[in-house]
Amino acid sequence: MASTPEWTSLPTALFDGLLPKLAMVLELTQKAEGTATPVAKQALLHATNDFKHALTQAKDYASTLAGGDLLVEEQDSVVAMLEMLKQHKQQQLIQFALEVGSLSTIAISNASSKMEIDSTASTPFASGGQS
Secondary structure, eight states, X not given: OOOOOOXXXXXXXXXXXXXXXXXXXXXXXXXXXXXXXXXXXXXXXXXXXXXXXXXXXXXXXXXXXXXXXXXXXXXXHHHHHHHHHHHHHHHHHHHHHHHHHHHHHHHHHHHHHHHHHHHHHHSOOOOSOOO
């Protein structure tokens, strides 16, 4: 059973170091002496092992990252479901806005009718006998 590494942030140096290590392996294989001498063989072996070790570490880290465990088809299905949910929520918001708009129209018309009644009731009756 593989243990989960306790990295708190992405080890960018690990991934950044892969390309130079691979380049070193390729450079050693392309040299004119190739693997003809024991020193060249040893250098190539060391560079290859260094690259393999770094690559193994990077793979281990990448395989323990959270997420990424869905197939592309499954991801597409989740995205489609989320888009449908978004459309449904938008429809609910539109309906809610329409209901709130109609309630405020009713409330405004009720308030204005009450104001008319109140203003009529509180207006003093004018008497004809002013002095």
